[in-house]
Amino acid sequence: MKPFTLTLLAGLTISTFAHGQVIQIPTSAQMALGYPERAYRMGIEGTATVRCTVKSNGSLYDCAITNEAPEQQGFGVAATKVAQRFVRAKPPLSGGEPSVDVTLAWKAH
DSSP states (O other): OOOEEEEOSTTEEEEEOTTOEEEEOOOHHHHHHHSOHHHHHHTOOEEEEEEEEEOTTSBEEEEEEEEEESTTSSHHHHHHHHHHHHOEEEOOSSSSOOEEEEEEEEOOO
16 A cells, blocks of 8 residues: 655654555644653754554554654654654554554654
C-alpha cells in the first residue's frame, strides 16, 4: 500500500503505512514535555521521524529512528518517547502488522 501523509498541527506530520490509521496525536503540552532539555535550553529546534509498529490496542511500540535533525541533540529519542506514549493508531481489521511513521518537530520559544 502506498503511504499517505497527514499534516496535523504545527510541526506534526504522520505518515501511515499498511492498514494502520492514526487516531490520537500528542497535544502541545505533551510535545513540550518531550522537548530535549539541553536543546531547549540552547534554543535549538529539531525534528525526528520514527517508524513504529501498532499493537492491537492502538498503542505504538518497537519504534526506530529513521531521521533526526540536527543529529545528536536528542530529538530522535524524544520522538520515540512521545510517539510511544501519546500517539495512538487504529490497527488493521485483518492481517498484517501495521506500522506508522511519525514525524515530530520542536520549535524554540
